[in-house]
Amino acid sequence: MTAGGYFISFEGIDGSGKSTQARLLADHLRGTGRDVVLTREPGGSPGAEEIRALVLEGDGDRWSPETELLLFTAARRDHLERTIAPALEAGQIVICDRFADSTRLYQGLARADLRRLVDQLHSLMIGREPDLTILIDMDPATGLGRALARGSGEDRFESFGDSMQQKIRQGFLDLAQEFSARFVTVDGNRQLDAVAADIRQIAESWLP
Template sequence: MRAVTPGLFISLEGIDGSGKSTQAKGLAAWLRRQGRDPVLTREPGGAPGAEEIRRLLVEGDPDRWSPETEILLFTAARRDHLERTIRPALAAGRDVITDRFADSTRVYQGATRGDLRGLVDDIHARVIGIEPDLTLILDIDPEIALARGLARRSGEDRFEDFGLAFQKKLHEGFRALARQAPRRCVLIDANRATEAIAADIIACVAKRLG
């Protein structure tokens, strides 16, 4: 019997309102047209227990959690996501596209809410232990992204409520991450039409698929 080839693990990252969810859906649709069977998921969330933790993280007062507590909550949700969704899909040969993964914790909690990057990386290594094969970082003007995020009125606005200065710090944090991990991370100009962004994303994934 031929062994199952593991799927491709892809994450989309960027500040709130950068268009990750739209592009993740478009990428999943493109992969299906190529005859593949992707799993489309998100963080925090992507598994029943992780979705329960999500509500604790994205709703409510901006100051309800300390950065250290957020790191632990995000990691707990990520572990559930990894065990119940990501690993089984990859082992079955399916691609996984996730709207956010560990890089968001590295930037949101590790770099912008305290000097905690070392703590984030240590916990990640001990509890999660994997990185995506490819990370697409949607790079957008923070003012535009913040306006989009607040206009959604989704009720999940806790991080948008930190304001523009916070979004600018996040923006720089993701750019720094792209410089730190150039083999895995690709910076995508998201200050353009949806179709142009999608074309760049598809080109990156097609190249990685060989």
């Protein structure tokens, strides 16, 4: 448990339902009287939201993997300083839609062989992992279809296609094994309410 509060992250491929499930869990925990901060990455603070537009919009080849890594790390550092750390220090539960595990995959593995560099920058500039990471696992083709159907304009990574989604899905499953002390995997190939019920049960069993 992080000093004072509790830090939960949601991970998964694009279109896996992370954002919806993070919001549903936040609503549930608030309903039980807990003090919850719901946030996201990239973003979650004014400066990080500005960087979000830079990395999620535009052509797929807009940035090199190395430049992306620096941008994501800068956004995460600002997010940590201005949102996450103050909330945890105040004893709140922080629920974050994506965190460093996404960078380990999207910039560290799927786009280039930069995993070692990702971990070095994380150790140097971030130095914090979630207490619990909920991985929503689902069929990559279904997730990609959902993500593209949103039409949000933030579809730069979706533009890399199905092969990227396949690689990211397997990468998340591998991370769940590597960081098994904090990862719990949930089957996302089901109705929204069934997934949400499992996540509520997991969170309640992990929270102090």
